[in-house]
Amino acid sequence: MAKKQPSIDTKNLTAVQLMELDSCTRCGECVKWCPTYAASGQKPGLAPRDKILRWRQFMNKSYGVKAKLFGPSEIPDAELEEFKDDVHGCTTCGICATVCESGINTVELWESMRTNLVKKGIGPFGKQGMFPKLIGQYRNPYLLDQKARLDWVPEDVKIADKANIVYFTGCTAGYKQLALAFATSRVLNKLGIEFTMLGEDEWCCGSALIRTGQVHVDEVARTLAKHNVEAIKAKGATKVLYACAGCFRASKVDWPRLLGEELPFEVIHITEFLQDLIKKDKIKWETSIDKTVTYHDPCHLGRHVGVYDAPRFVLEHIPGVKFVEMDRVKEFQRCCGAGGGVKAGIPDLALGVAESRVKDALDTNADILSSACPFCKRNLSDGRDSLKADIEVEDVIVLVAQALGLSVEEPKSE
Amino acid sequence: MAYFSGLSDALRITFVQMMIVSFIAMVIFVYGMIINLQKWGAGVTGYALEPEAGSKGSAIRFLKTWWKQVTEESHHGHGKPILETLVLDILFQRRILLRSPVRWFMHFTIFAGWMTLFAMSGMMFAVEMTERFIELPFTAAQFREVLQLPNDIFGYILLIGVVIALVRRLFVSEVREASIMYDWVLIGVVFIVTVSGFVADGIRTGDIVWNIGMSGETAMAYAPPAALFHSVISLLFCIAFIPYSKYIHIIATPLAILANKGGE
Numbered sequence: 001m002a003k004k005q006p007s008i009d010t011k012n013l014t015a016v017q018l019m020e021l022d023s024c025t026r027c028g029e030c031v032k033w034c035p036t037y038a039a040s041g042q043k044p045g046l047a048p049r050d051k052i053l054r055w056r057q058f059m060n061k062s063y064g065v066k067a068k069l070f071g072p073s074e075i076p077d078a079e080l081e082e083f084k085d086d087v088h089g090c091t092t093c094g095i096c097a098t099v100c101e102s103g104i105n106t107v108e109l110w111e112s113m114r115t116n117l118v119k120k121g122i123g124p125f126g127k128q129g130m131f132p133k134l135i136g137q138y139r140n141p142y143l144l145d146q147k148a149r150l151d152w153v154p155e156d157v158k159i160a161d162k163a164n165i166v167y168f169t170g171c172t173a174g175y176k177q178l179a180l181a182f183a184t185s186r187v188l189n190k191l192g193i194e195f196t197m198l199g200e201d202e203w204c205c206g207s208a209l210i211r212t213g214q215v216h217v218d219e220v221a222r223t224l225a226k227h228n229v230e231a232i233k234a235k236g237a238t239k240v241l242y243a244c245a246g247c248f249r250a251s252k253v254d255w256p257r258l259l260g261e262e263l264p265f266e267v268i269h270i271t272e273f274l275q276d277l278i279k280k281d282k283i284k285w286e287t288s289i290d291k292t293v294t295y296h297d298p299c300h301l302g303r304h305v306g307v308y309d310a311p312r313f314v315l316e317h318i319p320g321v322k323f324v325e326m327d328r329v330k331e332f333q334r335c336c337g338a339g340g341g342v343k344a345g346i347p348d349l350a351l352g353v354a355e356s357r358v359k360d361a362l363d364t365n366a367d368i369l370s371s372a373c374p375f376c377k378r379n380l381s382d383g384r385d386s387l388k389a390d391i392e393v394e395d396v397i398v399l400v401a402q403a404l405g406l407s408v409e410e411p412k413s414e
Numbered sequence: 415m416a417y418f419s420g421l422s423d424a425l426r427i428t429f430v431q432m433m434i435v436s437f438i439a440m441v442i443f444v445y446g447m448i449i450n451l452q453k454w455g456a457g458v459t460g461y462a463l464e465p466e467a468g469s470k471g472s473a474i475r476f477l478k479t480w481w482k483q484v485t486e487e488s489h490h491g492h493g494k495p496i497l498e499t500l501v502l503d504i505l506f507q508r509r510i511l512l513r514s515p516v517r518w519f520m521h522f523t524i525f526a527g528w529m530t531l532f533a534m535s536g537m538m539f540a541v542e543m544t545e546r547f548i549e550l551p552f553t554a555a556q557f558r559e560v561l562q563l564p565n566d567i568f569g570y571i572l573l574i575g576v577v578i579a580l581v582r583r584l585f586v587s588e589v590r591e592a593s594i595m596y597d598w599v600l601i602g603v604v605f606i607v608t609v610s611g612f613v614a615d616g617i618r619t620g621d622i623v624w625n626i627g628m629s630g631e632t633a634m635a636y637a638p639p640a641a642l643f644h645s646v647i648s649l650l651f652c653i654a655f656i657p658y659s660k661y662i663h664i665i666a667t668p669l670a671i672l673a674n675k676g677g678e
């Protein structure tokens with residue numbers, strides 16, 4: 001008699017992660033804080049506690065005592081499919097890990113589960129399955145020409161050929177949210193910071209693949225990381241600046257892991273860089289922004305890597321800015337809803353979460369809801385529009401540019 | 415109460431029974447733990463890897479992977495030193511306190527009461543055992559007298575926590591609705607073991623509340639079986655049952671907290 005095979009395997013799930021499933025005490029804290037669970041009208045399957053419970057049951061059915069004694073019991077495909085949908089209804093915001101009484105690293109658990117299922121042929125979610133092929137081919141998720149990487153660069157912006165500092169634009173700022181790229185490059189120019197860019201050799205950071213359980217597919221993510229690291233090395237840089245939380249997190253945490261070695265350069269978020277300059281009194285502000293500003297911590301900048309103070313420090317030093325905090329900030333921030341593939345995969349859910357976050361900001365009566373990530377900006381703007389709320393959504397670096405008297409528009413062509 | 419009590423010369427058969435039950439409990443525990451360790455050990459040894467071809471889950475692989483994670487540096491930059499994690503997050507259970515002082519009080523009383531009674535039961539058992547083979551400067555009965563007060567104190571500490579937990583699960587609708595068998599069984603079993611301990615002790619010492627109305631000859635007759643009952647379910651439920659129930663958190667939760675350097 002052929003022995004029955006377990007319905008799930010343990011690919012990508014570390015031994016420690018499998019133990020974490022048994023360490024959940026079902027205290028329910030994660031459920032209280034999960035932004036997608038709340039925005040979905042409390043869809044039971046989205047609750048982090050429930051995802052852990054189900055995978056624990058999968059494991060016990062496949063490798064537990066009963067399975068040992070009488071053979072594994074089958075898990076219907078429909079159940080795995082449903083689980084796949086639920087585990088992708090997560091922005092990887094990480095608040096469930098912050099509040100977990102058992103200290104479980106939930107985000108990595110979700111990502112491992114996603115990958116595990118993708119390897120089985122279940123998932124990823126919807127059209128996300130196209131990412132590896134397209135990003136692998138185009139080197140960016142917008143399917144645009146790599147040669148157009150620097151097309152946005154206006155004449156007034158000076159980019160060195162080689163420099164100690166690289167500005168890693170990111171696909172979103174470089175192709176879609178040009179204001180962010182204008183602001184960052186002009187601010188650096190104005191402050192006399194010599195920097196270079198990778199141009200055609202800047203490939204996607206791979207975040208979209210890693211977060212959606214496709215880190216392994218055709219080795220695309222590793223290829224991207226390797227290429228970028230080599231390109232940065234070739235520029236002779238020791239510091240790399242980021243104005244995108246997604247790229248920043250991918251570079252800081254995921255690249256070294258994918259490559260199995262420490263990076264030969266420092267990964268710095270632009271707000272950290274500016275904080276340092278302000279401390280050294282190297283910034284001469286030109287205009288004052290007389291507005292009340294609140295700040296939304298991007299998950300991938302805050303909780304994932306712990307940058308909370310730099311953006312606040314910068315905002316508080318912009319003349320005229322009255323800085324106010326929302327209710328849920330720093331490690332307890334409420335996600336904007338865009339991350340983890342949710343914006344692309346389940347836009348309604350992303351919008352629902354964004355609306356909740358915009359409401360948090362409205363409660364403070366701020367004029368401007370700022371953030372430090374183009375995805376946050378985009379999704380929060382969508383949330384604002386759908387609420388028809390009267391609040392400006394802007395990136396911290398754009399506010400800095402304005403206070404330095406810089407334009408963040410494309411120069412008018414004569 | 416919860417300690418190994420009720421063994422007297424008149425109860426030699428009980429002693430043999432107890433030894434057998436203890437042995438069975440240990441065997442069931444060890445078997446379950448091995449299966450759990452193998453289940454965990456079916457996982458991979460590091461980030462984004464595949465299981466080694468053809469190899470089944472192994473306890474050693476789990477322990478190695480766990481140790482590697484405990485000792486390596488984290489890229490996230492919020493790891494805490496092992497000693498701090500051990501004392502504050504595991505013994506003091508800071509992560510529960512940060513979320514809810516009430517639940518922390520509930521759990522900490524269960525934890526402290528339980529662990530202390532467990533340790534004292536262990537000591538009592540050791541004394542009763544050694545007494546049979548070598549002469550001690552005190553008798554088991556004297557030792558029990560010494561332990562009586564701390565036993566009562568920690569018994570009540572445990573009871574307070576268990577009652578809070580039970581009341582919370584039964585009467586807070588949000589918690590009740592989210593509870594599944596896995597939760598009920600743990601708190602139910604802890605409740606039964608705790609109460610049976612109080613009753614066994616009450617009958618023996620004639621406590622006015624916990625003797626459940628027994629006195630004189632009835633009490634004399636029922637004290638040994640009550641103690642036996644308590645001892646047996648303690649051993650079976652609290653040792654043998656660990657790997658098969660939510661009790662596993664007693665082992666897995668501290669290991670997870672350590673592996674994640676105190677958590678995010």
Ligand code: HEM
Pocket residue numbers: 025026027028101102503504505507510517518521524525528529579580582583597600601604663664667668
């Ligand atoms: C260092 C080890 C331990 C840690 C870190 C730990 C952690 C936890 C956590 C986080 C919870 C969830 C509490 C909540 O709902 O907020 C819990 C529940 C519980 N723990 Fe522990 N625990 C430990 C040891 C123990 C021990 C030794 C016992 C003894 C029996 C125990 C008994 C319980 C019980 C009965 C519950 C359920 C309470 C309920 O049903 O509401 N724990 N534990």
Ligand code: SF4
Pocket residue numbers: 030033034035036037046047048089090091092093094095096097106107
């Ligand atoms: S990471 Fe965020 S969205 Fe995902 S399950 Fe946890 S709390 Fe919910």
Ligand code: SF4
Pocket residue numbers: 023024025026027028029030031048049052096099100101102103104
């Ligand atoms: S917070 Fe952690 S321990 Fe509590 S239910 Fe969620 S995953 Fe389980």
Ligand code: SF4
Pocket residue numbers: 091092093245246297298299300301334335336337338339340373375376379
């Ligand atoms: S887009 Fe912003 S808030 Fe949302 S997941 Fe990313 S970093 Fe979090």
